[in-house]
Amino acid sequence: MTKPSTDLIHHPYTPPANFAAPQPGIYKASTVFFADVAAMRARDWKTKAGYTYGLHGTPTTFTLEERLATLEGGSAALLVPSGLAAISLVSFAFLKAGDEVLIPDNAYGPNKALATGELANFGITHRLYDAMNPADLAAKISDRTRLVWVEAAGSVTMEFPDLPELVAVCRARNVLTALDNTWGAGLAFAPFDFNGTGQGVDISAHALTKYPSGGGDVLMGSVITRDARLHHALKLTHMRMGWGVGVGDVETLLRSLPSIGLRYAAHDRAARELARWFESRDEIAQVLHPALESSPGHEHWRALCGASDLAAGLFSVVFDDRYSTEQVDRFCDSLQLFRLGYSWGGPISLVVPYDIGLMRDQSVARWPHKGTLVRFSVGLEDVADLQADLARALGRL
Template identity: 65%
Template sequence: MAKPPRKPSTSTSLIHHPYQPPATFAAPQIGVHKASTVLFTDTAAMRARDWKHKTGYTYGLHGTPTTFTLEERIATLEGGLQTLLLPSGLAAITLVDMALLGSGDEVLIPDNAYNPSKELARHELARFGIVHRLYDPMDPASVAAAITPAARLLWIEPPGSVTMEFPDVPALVQAARARGVLVALDNTWGAGLAFDAFELGADISMQALTKYPSGGGDLLMGAVTTRDEALHQRLKMTHMRMGFGVGANDAEAVLRSLPSLSLRYEAQDRAGRELARWWTQRPEVAQVLHPALEGSPGHDHWKRIAGAAAGLFSVRFDERYGLAQVDAFVDALRLFGIGYSWAGPMSLAVPYDLKLLRPAARGALVRFSIGLESVDDLIADCEQALATLTTSR
């Protein structure tokens, strides 16, 4: 007499349950696919599957439906063909540097660039024998002069971090092209909306998705987008070897935010310009640095290639106000958070000592990131906080 089939234990039944939900479910938002292990139907499928061209899944680090979808949407936003996701904007910069540079190579970085990018070059790249040169982004001739036969990569950052100078991007690209140097553009400020990095001649467009694509001030992520397949695969293999990956929940959060990206960018651009114009009328101010304002460094370059602008600007205070007074002004703000990053719903203010940013400059500067509050409320907040300039020393 045959034995009845053995009933598996409860734990085994829960792990190997036969039920599969129907595959016809559809909703506006893609599901969150979490995986380290990806299952194959058999060993032949395991050996045949290709992760490099998004034709299948092999391991969570190499992509899931959630991350593949975000990559494709960022590529569309940027006007590129392929995108790689990374755990931060700085990680995205690191990927580009590590994939394209080796011992004896040189990279050119604008002297007003995002400071962690310069620190990466000064310390980590230097340990690998990679030389970096800083150039004046407002002087394309300085780029041509700085390019040596060892140069392999030129970074462009429009506008400059904190001091907001907007370079002549086509002229910088032309200087690099004439010497066969690849161009990587930090498009975080432009967010794929203010201008098309590839139409301007860039080979790579990098973004900190932490900023406008996320929009919530609650996650970190970066992206590297290209149009050239060979360059993409070169970056992708370094991406794989360095073990870069992003969490599925973070990818899903960016996917949820992307449909409102244009609306938020436009609203924060409009509010930023209004508040920046208000600051130009204040007697406490020596200069307002906003690419969309006449007189701001590089305004004509911005006007020629962009038209849109992020909700980000800086105010340089008159030199009669010391750093302690400007710090007291920032402390007195009620609606502006004091914190790094930008593009979230809350407005932010960060004070800087100009001589630490530009050795030839003096005085105090405050960078403002405008969120989604009422502009009238933000103006009233700045006005009340300015009273501290005359009472603090």
Template identity: 70%
Template sequence: MNETPPELSTQLIHHPYQPPAGFAAPQPGVFKASTVIFASVAAMRQRDWKGKAGYTYGLHGTPTTFTLEERLCTLEGGLQCLLQPSGLAAIANVALALLKSGDEVLIPDNAYGPNKALAEGELRAWGISHRLYDAMDPADLAAKIGERTRLVWLEAPGSVTLEFPDLPEQVRICRERGVLCALDNTWGAGLAFRPFELAPGLGVDISVHALTKYPSGGGDLLMGSVVTRDEALHLKLKLTHMRLGLGVGLNDVEAVLRSLPSMALRYRAHDAATRELAAWCARQPQFAQVLHPALADSPGHAHWRRLCAPQGGEGAAAGLFSVLVDARYGQQQVDAFCDALRLFKLGYSWGGPVSLVMPYDLRAMRPGWPKHLAQGTLLRFSPGLEAVADLRRDLEQALAAALPPPP
């Protein structure tokens, strides 16, 4: 008896053709899936979503996400990686996995603002307390670690003001007191220093990275990562990751995979442009202070040099610098300077091809005006990939238009 052939719509869905194996190209294939097909019930029951031996559901990984995770482990020197919808989501994943009501988290006073906002908002509402510590004073960190402290955040350099801490000493203090430490490593990006190998036998427990910046390089996607070296710690983070339903878009994963091969080249280009422009700004009388870890008079320069240039040479210093516009200029004048810039666009983030500038209200960000900073209005610059000479001319014309030299 002849079977009735399936209708066309069914044939298109259940088509028997399989392409031959062995295809190779510079970029890995992109596998998009929510549903994963199992060969049998037995095969389904043998799969474990917590590992990478097989696939269970798109949220728990596809060949594409596994590939990016492994490459990010290589980049940062870790063994396990979790992809996140954004850098802030990565911070939240760590906090929610490791903290419970009654616990305390310590955060540097110059940390990424949304990390502090998370602590002041959701964490506080859930009975998790937090305290800020002086990122440039290891003794202050040591004094503030208490019986309820379960997590210490580190950041090198600090957000916006770019002070570079004694990161190995901070990690040593956490290790001695048996407290986990997590580093926001977006600036270092795995290229300026090795977060898990700060000194022999000394490294952070967790490295969080906003892949939105250098790994993406295009200013066109949001993604983050959490990298570890301890399997038990990774599993604890992954269980929370699963329960929160944190996932990433596969087109975005493809974009990061495509950008990773050029990341080191772009990082060096951003670094070189930033140093040249920061040095030029340091010679302008309108700026009371220029903040960049590689400048000899920038706060924490010696710590940066020991960690990022241990053998001498240029070291690595990413692509951000900040200036404090002399206090003699009012906010309207500083705003006019920003508006007068043509190549530097007003926008948050960094690490993309377009140069950016952003004014910040430092008094609203810090508990008090830091003694190591001059008085003035803070501007953060993120040089992109334009010609440095053009960026310098842009700064010159904006200064002439809005911030004439003081008498």
């Protein structure tokens, strides 16, 4: 007869199956049990036909992966600890010493930092290209180019490129394309099927930290493909790098994901209203929002996102150059509802001032204004309250 401590660990009770509820079950596991040695040896960690080890997937992580693949129109997804980890996974899976990667000059800054740091240390070179000029991309693709990153809209400065043309340039040269799809979130446009043409990017990387989470409290990323061969390569690198995500964060994403469409549309409506209001202010030299006709690449946004008419909850403004950086910083400090903080997609509105001169390669960038740029992430507060907060802070310039 076994002792109580053993009985508690090896208790025979199993709850009945077929329990159904709005939220899927949460499975926490590193170790996964097998019925016998034959089952252990037959199980393949690279498929979703069964379970081998918590790092390779549980019913909970598989459920989130499948839902994210559906959201973006892909066939397979992998989860990683952050959006930057998603970018890293793609780069590590498809680049080796002697290869080259091309990155848009207006890309997410840490993507470029990865290229100048770890990728360079591994003997992988990179070059920046002008995302608003497909001819520049075409001219810079070389025999060593194995991967091209694209991003829509551009980070901070919000230019919207001609994504179909950029992808066509790469496809004609048999070069992989990877999209940072955090802004579009699978809602503004279909990354693998531009406007029903059947053409799109090869890989989509997504910072789930932003709109899929929606709470400003989760760090996670995903990499999604439609190509089984690409997914296999990503899966192998994913395993070798030992990337995993916490099941508590997966549970949070599964609870948040059903409302992403409602939240994304609400962020979008509020951001557009405030962006148009800023256009009327003489303190501002330019408002950068893809849905505004005056914003760079508006026609490309209209062509790609016209069916959804969605444009996320981000926009930037460039202050007139009569205002010093110190004055603009004081404007940001004076805001009460907009909090100073990185990231976006949560319920609280955020603001960050940037020095674009330090962020852009001046041989690539074509920046018409010299004033300080400020990016806004519009949350879910009442728009009238946010506008009043902005007006008060502008009054203190």
